[in-house]
Amino acid sequence: MRIIVTHPQVPFAHGGAEVLAERLTEELNERGHQAALVTVPFKWYPRERVLESAFVWRMLDLTEVEGRKVDLLIATKFPSYAVRHPRKRVWLVHQFRQAYDLDRTELAEFGESAVDRATRRAIHELDRRTLGEAEKRFAISQNVADRLSASLGLGAEVVLPPPQELDYRFDEYGDFVLSVGRLDRAKRVDLLLEAAATDPALRVVVAGAGPDRERLERVAAGHGLNGRVEFRGRVDAAELADLYARCGAVYYAPVDEDFGMVPYEAFLSGKPVVTTTDAGGPLDVVADRRTGLVTAPRADEVAEALRYLRDHPAEGQEWGRAGKAVAERVTWDAAIERLLG
Amino acid sequence: MKVAYYSPLPPERSGIADYSALLIPALKERVDVVVPARGHTKPPRGTELSVYHVGNNPDVHGWIVDALRRTPGVVVLHDFVLHHLVAGLTLARKDVAGYLNAMERDSGLPGRLLGLGVVDGCVPPLWSTRPEDFPLAGEVLDLAREHGLIVHSEHVRARALAAGFDGPIWRIPMPVWPAPPAEPAPVEGEPVIGSFGFLNSNKRIPQLLEAFAVVRTRHPRARLLLVGPEAPGLELERRIAALGLEDAVERHGYVEEARFWSLIAACDVAVSLRWPTMGETSAGAIRVLSLAKPLIVSDVDAYGELPDGVVLKVAPDEREVESLAASLLLLADDPARRASFSEAARSYASSEHGLDRVADLYVRAFEEAAGGPAVREQLLRSVAQGAAEVGLEDSEAIGSALREVGLGR
Numbered sequence: 001m002r003i004i005v006t007h008p009q010v011p012f013a014h015g016g017a018e019v020l021a022e023r024l025t026e027e028l029n030e031r032g033h034q035a036a037l038v039t040v041p042f043k044w045y046p047r048e049r050v051l052e053s054a055f056v057w058r059m060l061d062l063t064e065v066e067g068r069k070v071d072l073l074i075a076t077k078f079p080s081y082a083v084r085h086p087r088k089r090v091w092l093v094h095q096f097r098q099a100y101d102l103d104r105t106e107l108a109e110f111g112e113s114a115v116d117r118a119t120r121r122a123i124h125e126l127d128r129r130t131l132g133e134a135e136k137r138f139a140i141s142q143n144v145a146d147r148l149s150a151s152l153g154l155g156a157e158v159v160l161p162p163p164q165e166l167d168y169r170f171d172e173y174g175d176f177v178l179s180v181g182r183l184d185r186a187k188r189v190d191l192l193l194e195a196a197a198t199d200p201a202l203r204v205v206v207a208g209a210g211p212d213r214e215r216l217e218r219v220a221a222g223h224g225l226n227g228r229v230e231f232r233g234r235v236d237a238a239e240l241a242d243l244y245a246r247c248g249a250v251y252y253a254p255v256d257e258d259f260g261m262v263p264y265e266a267f268l269s270g271k272p273v274v275t276t277t278d279a280g281g282p283l284d285v286v287a288d289r290r291t292g293l294v295t296a297p298r299a300d301e302v303a304e305a306l307r308y309l310r311d312h313p314a315e316g317q318e319w320g321r322a323g324k325a326v327a328e329r330v331t332w333d334a335a336i337e338r339l340l341g
Numbered sequence: 342m343k344v345a346y347y348s349p350l351p352p353e354r355s356g357i358a359d360y361s362a363l364l365i366p367a368l369k370e371r372v373d374v375v376v377p378a379r380g381h382t383k384p385p386r387g388t389e390l391s392v393y394h395v396g397n398n399p400d401v402h403g404w405i406v407d408a409l410r411r412t413p414g415v416v417v418l419h420d421f422v423l424h425h426l427v428a429g430l431t432l433a434r435k436d437v438a439g440y441l442n443a444m445e446r447d448s449g450l451p452g453r454l455l456g457l458g459v460v461d462g463c464v465p466p467l468w469s470t471r472p473e474d475f476p477l478a479g480e481v482l483d484l485a486r487e488h489g490l491i492v493h494s495e496h497v498r499a500r501a502l503a504a505g506f507d508g509p510i511w512r513i514p515m516p517v518w519p520a521p522p523a524e525p526a527p528v529e530g531e532p533v534i535g536s537f538g539f540l541n542s543n544k545r546i547p548q549l550l551e552a553f554a555v556v557r558t559r560h561p562r563a564r565l566l567l568v569g570p571e572a573p574g575l576e577l578e579r580r581i582a583a584l585g586l587e588d589a590v591e592r593h594g595y596v597e598e599a600r601f602w603s604l605i606a607a608c609d610v611a612v613s614l615r616w617p618t619m620g621e622t623s624a625g626a627i628r629v630l631s632l633a634k635p636l637i638v639s640d641v642d643a644y645g646e647l648p649d650g651v652v653l654k655v656a657p658d659e660r661e662v663e664s665l666a667a668s669l670l671l672l673a674d675d676p677a678r679r680a681s682f683s684e685a686a687r688s689y690a691s692s693e694h695g696l697d698r699v700a701d702l703y704v705r706a707f708e709e710a711a712g713g714p715a716v717r718e719q720l721l722r723s724v725a726q727g728a729a730e731v732g733l734e735d736s737e738a739i740g741s742a743l744r745e746v747g748l749g750r
Binding site: 059114125126130 | 389390705708711712713715716720723739743745746747748
């Protein structure tokens with residue numbers, strides 16, 4: 001089949017969603033399909049740009065290319081699903097959350113003016129129509145499917161995305177806690193730093209770049225954590241695999257995350273994960289005392305969980321192994337069979 | 342957002358007053374709602390959007406239309422047929438030209454001539470005899486065009502579109518009253534069948550009596566409750582006597598709220614028929630459903646939109662009495678079927694007509710109405726500018742794509 005995968009692109013940014021769209025395209029090609037990734041830059045501010053960015057997708061004609069029909073289109077993230085195609089399927093990474101569950105929170109994008117409120121509603125209407133017209137809808141996690149159902153009354157089957165390819169291995173149950181991910185407020189690295197401040201024996205390695213890095217470094221310095229917290233910035237695949245292989249546990253506790261690839265990567269390296277009760281997607285796989293520890297989103301509880309894992313390495317390794325068994329079932333073969341089925 | 346909310350309110354005796362008394366507290370939890378007092382047609386300072394409840398009664402809604410004329414806004418259209426309202430706003434104010442213009446707008450020159458006949462007294466008042474043929478909703482629809490229309494049914498939505506309305510329309514279900522813990526009134530008989538609200542021929546009371554007489558032949562203990570004031574000319578007593586139902590029909594006239602609920606609670610089956618309709622949605626029918634009572638309605642207009650598994654429907658045709666009797670017997674004969682309709686009614690009323698859901702839908706409409714035109718305009722300007730800069734002026738393709746995703750008019 002000739003398949004187009006659509007994904008919005010924020011120039012210079014490259015995170016889990018981008019990896020997912022690229023991998024999907026590659027995996028489709030490896031299975032004998034002719035797949036291409038189509039991206040369009042996305043800008044969400046000032047607020048009127050959101051609708052313009054969405055509308056650009058609507059004006060594209062991807063029904064055929066060079067006179068040959070495109071058999072199927074798989075859209076991923078807002079606003080790439082606004083594109084028109086008779087056989088459009090959506091593998092929803094997320095909607096524009098600032099218009100939904102993040103509205104009127106500290107991560108909000110829209111104010112209280114009539115135009116802001118109406119822009120938010122216009123996004124709902126655009127989503128209702130363009131997601132509603134899709135031939136099939138899938139979501140990358142139960143959390144994303146639940147949000148779609150609660151906000152627009154649209155159903156979606158959950159198809160979990162497989163983790164990226166790395167040299168996953170277990171080298172040791174080391175003495176540091178690893179945090180992986182883009183550094184922005186929603187990833188809540190602060191909570192880990194605050195936990196470290198309460199436990200002088202805790203060592204932390206933070207892998208990832210993002211707009212919040214400087215602030216987080218100041219927070220760490222403010223807590224007197226110099227020497228115990230190491231910001232590695234963006235790391236390459238080999239270094240990331242090495243960190244996973246050598247850490248004692250992985251901390252991953254974003255606020256109501258859509259999916260979260262990190263727990264799967266941790267599990268494939270045989271490491272338990274510490275997350276919080278409000279983390280969203282990670283709770284699909286991080287089960288308390290089975291594959292890791294799930295705590296209240298409080299620094300003292302996070303510190304307690306990490307201390308427990310340090311003091312009980314046998315349990316930690318057992319949970320890591322249990323997580324690995326879960327993660328190994330999430331494969332591209334399984335995902336593609338359902339996406340094309 | 343500050344919303345000026347124009348509506349009748351209790352103690353005015355109007356279904357719309359009760360509706361607003363229920364809805365306003367839920368809206369106030371979501372937006373800043375100011376309710377102008379009756380007769381105050383100027384929106385309060387700082388109002389970002391005005392909302393007007395319009396029904397067919399000129400005594401109740403006349404001043405609201407005056408306010409709407411002064412400051413256009415969102416119209417909540419409770420009835421599509423507004424002939425009585427328009428007559429009150431024109432002829433009752435000695436504005437003959439206004440009435441004739443409304444008639445001509447509705448039905449062309451024949452309409453104007455017919456209106457002249459009414460004014461001259463040689464044609465009976467159309468608002469009493471044939472209002473459904475001359476709904477006279479044109480001016481109100483015009484005034485709603487810029488900000489939009491809220492309707493309760495697909496029926497009214499379709500009629501507005503057919504009348505040429507091209508502004509935004511939101512269909513929002515009527516909110517359901519939280520059912521009070523009503524003790525069933527003691528009523529003898531089995532099964533007990535009830536009809537609630539004003540008793541007139543539009544409510545198909547004559548047909549109901551005839552069908553009930555059929556039910557009595559198989560269920561001699563069956564009881565019919567008629568709850569509500571009787572319209573002049575209905576000759577209820579004579580009709581009951583002619584069918585030999587004196588011992589089987591219980592009449593209650595106007596009753597207080599608590600008594601009303603307890604009489605509904607006493608029923609095994611409720612009947613809410615209407616033909617012709619004024620395009621309205623029946624608050625009474627929704628109330629009955631909220632008390633989980635099996636309900637039979639007319640299969641017309643907004644009533645016909647109630648889901649098949651939730652109510653039984655009877656078409657107002659030549660076989661109406663026969664169909665109604667069959668539906669009544671279906672429920673009277675089978676308690677399990679009654680229980681099934683009862684559960685469906687409860688579930689439907691709470692999910693579709695739940696107060697929180699309705700209030701959320703209202704706020705959505707308010708937000709879209711207040712800022713939507715500016716958002717659409719801004720987007721259209723930006724897209725059109727981009728197209729013009731590269732020499733493309735195919736505005737139809739752009740407009741069509743904008744409409745497809747809900748961003749155009």
